[in-house]
Amino acid sequence: MWDDVFPIDQVQEIRTKTTVYLGAGAIKKIYDIAKDLKEKGVDNVLVVTGRSSYKKTGAWDHVEKALKEQGMGYAVYDKVTPNPTADSVDEATKMGKDLGANAVIAIGGGSPIDAAKSVAILLEYKDKTARDLYELSFVPQRAVPLVAINLTHGTGTEVDRFAVVSIPEKEYKPAIAYDCIYPMYSIDDPELMTGLSLDQTKYVSIDALNHVIEACTTKTANPFSILLAKETVRLIAKYLPKAVENPQDLRARYFLLYASMIAGVSFDNGLLHFTHALEHPLSAIKPELAHGLGLAMIVPAVVEAIYPASKDILDEVLEPITKGAEGAEEVAKTLEKWIFSVGVTSKLEDEGFKGEDIPKLVKLVRETPSLDGLVSLAPVEGTDEVIKKIYQRSLKPIA
Incomplete structure (x- = not known):
């Protein structure tokens, strides 16, 4: 079969609504992405991630270096858990507001990327909360630019318009779907995933x-x-x-x-x-x-x-x-x-x-x-x- 011999280290650019860089070594595309964000006027970036995998995989080494090379300010919110909550999204959003973030980079699987999508919306709608967003009390049309660095091979959230966040006190786990949260760029690098349990x-x-x-x-x-x-x-x-x-x-x-x-x-x-x-x-x-x-x-x-x-x-x-x-x-x-x-x-x-x-x-x-x-x-x-x-x-x- 063709997939038995396909060159997996040949990084391909795949266009959906999101431009995806797929291939072994694709994480190095973050340098080009950071440069493009800077040219588009991004000054400060909020990084949304989980507690450790962003470092263990080596993804953070490249992201931090790329942001520093472009002279961007950044803050790291690293408290996203599996099945992220509205409270976590609000906490991350506050960190982004305090920084003056005008872009978000997600590093992780579905939970960090979905949380980051939510934050990207709330940085544009500063009077709204995650519960407003997930109880569908408003329909967002805007979000700050989002980059997704994917660390799992399952959710597909790096290429779609969906996000899921839980509202614990109601035992609700709703989904949203808005065009404004398609990531601008995504990185799908299998070398970041060999450490998955x-x-x-x-x-x-x-x-x-x-x-x-x-x-x-x-x-x-x-x-x-x-x-x-x-x-x-x-x-x-x-x-x-x-x-x-x-x-x-x-x-x-x-x-x-x-x-x-x-x-x-x-x-x-x-x-x-x-x-x-x-x-x-x-x-x-x-x-x-x-x-x-x-x-x-x-x-x-x-x-x-x-x-x-x-x-x-x-x-x-x-x-x-x-x-x-x-x-x-x-x-x-x-x-x-x-x-x-x-x-x-x-x-x-x-x-x-x-x-x-x-x-x-x-x-x-x-x-x-x-x-x-x-x-x-x-x-x-x-x-x-x-x-x-x-x-x-x-x-x-x-x-």
């Missing part, structure tokens, strides 16, 4: 897999989202086992990263439905639950629910994983078996959820801003009974 490697890749299972079956799916979905599944099926076996396999990391990126473009076009809408309440209730793990636990039941309405597309897109399976239950079981085969074997009961929690979960799907909109895009009607059954079927292995 085994669990992170699995969870983030399963996140990308979920993106395309949904994006190719929504009511708004289009030929482009379906085309990208097919290639995403092929690459993840081929390369995730390789990365699990050898975390230092740079070719595997490269193509998982590329798969994640095109999955982000796929759902930026086709959008999402059940799996993400039903996962968000899980990790809102249990913020320690990895988003990708939550998705892995419920996606077989989602596929089972939507298969009658999306049989032809799912058979074609999932063929590298479910080849030979027939019928909704068998396809769902085969998908679940594949997820188990890469080492993700938890179901909802294993993570502390019980049958008596389901009414609350259904209620959160209905009440959390934005999630009902995702449910409405599913290829089958998202009634309370359908949602309830997906949760029930996800408590234990379908097989």
Whole structure:
């Protein structure tokens, strides 16, 4: 196959709404990016990141040097946690305001990038808070320039207009989607990802897999989202086992990263439905639950629910994983078996959820801003009974 010999150290410029630099060594593009920001009038930059990976990966060494070379002021907000909260976004925004930041650089996976997108908006709307933003009390049209340096191969947030932040006191985990938060530039460098833990490697890749299972079956799916979905599944099926076996396999990391990126473009076009809408309440209730793990636990039941309405597309897109399976239950079981085969074997009961929690979960799907909109895009009607059954079927292995 062509991907067996493709030169992964040839840094490619890939244009979506965002200009993405993809390839081993792409982090060095930050010097060109910093120069461009300076020429565009950026004086001070807020860096939004997690607690340690930005340093451990070596990304910060290049970013700091690039900012100093351009004479830019900067401050680092390094308190973003998985499933970032509105309070964290407000804290970072205050740091940016105090600095006079007129651009944001995110370094991390989905959580730091999503938090940074939120900060980029709030630096333009100085009278608003993260809760205003995520309870949809206003529609932003502007954000300061954003650069995303991606450290995981799963979310696709470095190429899309989405962001997710939790409101803890309400157990809400809403999503926003605005054109103003497409990153101006993104860096996808697989050399920054060889240190991902085994669990992170699995969870983030399963996140990308979920993106395309949904994006190719929504009511708004289009030929482009379906085309990208097919290639995403092929690459993840081929390369995730390789990365699990050898975390230092740079070719595997490269193509998982590329798969994640095109999955982000796929759902930026086709959008999402059940799996993400039903996962968000899980990790809102249990913020320690990895988003990708939550998705892995419920996606077989989602596929089972939507298969009658999306049989032809799912058979074609999932063929590298479910080849030979027939019928909704068998396809769902085969998908679940594949997820188990890469080492993700938890179901909802294993993570502390019980049958008596389901009414609350259904209620959160209905009440959390934005999630009902995702449910409405599913290829089958998202009634309370359908949602309830997906949760029930996800408590234990379908097989």
